[in-house]
Amino acid sequence: MLRIAVQKSGRLFEDSARFLHEAGIDFGNSPNRLRAQASNFPLEIIFLRDDDIPEYVEEGVVHLGIVGENVLLEKQKTVKTVDRLGFGKCRLSIALPKNMPYNGIESLQGLRIATTYSRILRNFLDINNIKAEIHEISGAVEIAPSLGLAEGIFDIVSTGSTLLANGLREVQTVIESEALLIANPSLTTEQEEIVNRLMFRINAHRNAQKHRYILLNAPKNRLDEIIAAIPGMKSPTILPLAIEGWCSVHSVIPEDVFWEVLERLKAAGAEGILVAPLERMIL
Ligand code: PRT
Ligand code: ZN
Numbered sequence: 001m002l003r004i005a006v007q008k009s010g011r012l013f014e015d016s017a018r019f020l021h022e023a024g025i026d027f028g029n030s031p032n033r034l035r036a037q038a039s040n041f042p043l044e045i046i047f048l049r050d051d052d053i054p055e056y057v058e059e060g061v062v063h064l065g066i067v068g069e070n071v072l073l074e075k076q077k078t079v080k081t082v083d084r085l086g087f088g089k090c091r092l093s094i095a096l097p098k099n100m101p102y103n104g105i106e107s108l109q110g111l112r113i114a115t116t117y118s119r120i121l122r123n124f125l126d127i128n129n130i131k132a133e134i135h136e137i138s139g140a141v142e143i144a145p146s147l148g149l150a151e152g153i154f155d156i157v158s159t160g161s162t163l164l165a166n167g168l169r170e171v172q173t174v175i176e177s178e179a180l181l182i183a184n185p186s187l188t189t190e191q192e193e194i195v196n197r198l199m200f201r202i203n204a205h206r207n208a209q210k211h212r213y214i215l216l217n218a219p220k221n222r223l224d225e226i227i228a229a230i231p232g233m234k235s236p237t238i239l240p241l242a243i244e245g246w247c248s249v250h251s252v253i254p255e256d257v258f259w260e261v262l263e264r265l266k267a268a269g270a271e272g273i274l275v276a277p278l279e280r281m282i283l
Contacts, residue, residue, distance in 0.1 A: 001042045002194045004064040005056050008034075008047035012179055015087035016066040019181075020045070023201040042194055053182075054079060060184045063191055064198075069177040070156060074117050079182040082195060083202070088179035090158045092117055095168040097145050100152075102171040108132050108152070114144035115154035124174045142166040200282075208278035211252050216265060216273040217241060218249050229264035231257065252278070 006016040020027065020038075027036040027045050036045045046062055053065040054077035065079075068088050072079070094113065096102055108125070111132045115121050118136040125132050132152075137144065141155045142162055156177075157163060157170055183195060218226045223238070226249060230236055236251035249270070253261050258275065265273060 001044065002064060002191055002198075003044045003046055003062040004066070005046045005048045005053045005062040006066045007050045007053070010050060012050060012066060012068065012088050015085070015179065019066065019085060019087075019202070022205045023198055024205075025198075025201075041198075043198070051075070057182050057184050060186070063184050063187055064195065065182050066179055067182060069180050070117065070120070070175065072180060072182065073175065073177075074119050076119060078185060080185045081180050082183050083181040083199065085179040085181055088177070090156045090177050091173050092120060092154065092175045092177065093157045093170045094121075094152055094154050094172040094174065095142075095157070095163050095170045096152045098167055098169040100169075102169075105130060105172065108172075111152050112150040113152040113154050114141050114150035116141060117154060120175065121154045142168060204280040204282050207281035207283055210255050211278055211281055212255055212258050213250070213276040213278055214253055214258070214261075214273065215248065215250050215276075216270040217246055218271075219269050220245050220247055222269040223247065223249075225268040226265060226270055229261060229268050231261065252281070 006020075007013045023041075025038045025041045025043060027038045034047055038045065046056075048056060050067055050071050053067040054072050054075040056062045057065040057079045058077040064082070066085065068090070070090070070092055094108065101107065105128045108130045109132065112135055113121060113132050114135040114137050116136065116138060118134050121134055125134075135144065135150050137149075141153045143166060144150045144153055145168065146166065153168065154174070160170055163170055187195065214230070216226075227236060230249070230251045231253060236249050239248045239250070241248055262273060262275070
């Protein structure tokens, strides 16, 4: 049995739940609980504040966690990154009042910068030999300059509209972030095995998303040309049709080229072309 921590509510909750559902894991959908047992996989889901997840994973209280890379880097906990999940994308950037000049990192020298991410900022400033004062605050960072607490801020930016609304301008991106699947670094072999099963299921879903199932009718005398147009798995399945001189061709093609493939197939004489999505695909 494994335990996975996901954000209880907030920006990562829905995508984290979707991630588990895509792996075929069922745990109901009431977000008000603190824990839930998957009904069809040896997994217990624990709902936590995102800030606590790296520590819970490091301590082994939970075996896995889904958390923003920004939070993980700030907390500096010893965990293993199992996978990058492609959601919760954002960046951590330094922003200054929109009229304040910025001519590169040196312009930050001597400034006061407010942030909730003081470790990441400290590290960035140290690497670049910038002496700036970090004001660690716990929220509402973007109003610090207008209150006179600091000249600049260091915070999460996604669309940039929050900065704009507060008269700030993004001047320096420090890190790009996305949600990560993290694991305790000393899982037992049995626990690793469950993580592998989880990843196997996720990859079967991802592969399916990237491919399409294709069926078509082909005149036998142009079959070679048609087969050559299909960048399929090993080789297409060819089945006879009731009509003399024709056969049915089945294959799986990468999603990103399927329009070009369809054009080539049509030009090669294929008829009755059907394209269908895939549920799961194991390579
Ligand atoms: O309650 P809990 O502690 O669990 O949640 P939280 O309030 O600390 O975090 P939450 O739910 O806001 O965000 C969780 C994670 O989502 C973050 O740690 C990031 O990894 C990721 N993420 C992605 C974001 C954003 N995009 C984002 N835009 N987190 C916060 N924001 C904020 C940003 O700071 C700004 O204030 O959203 C605001 C809007 O951004 P703009 O640039 O689109 O205006
Ligand atoms: Zn948080």
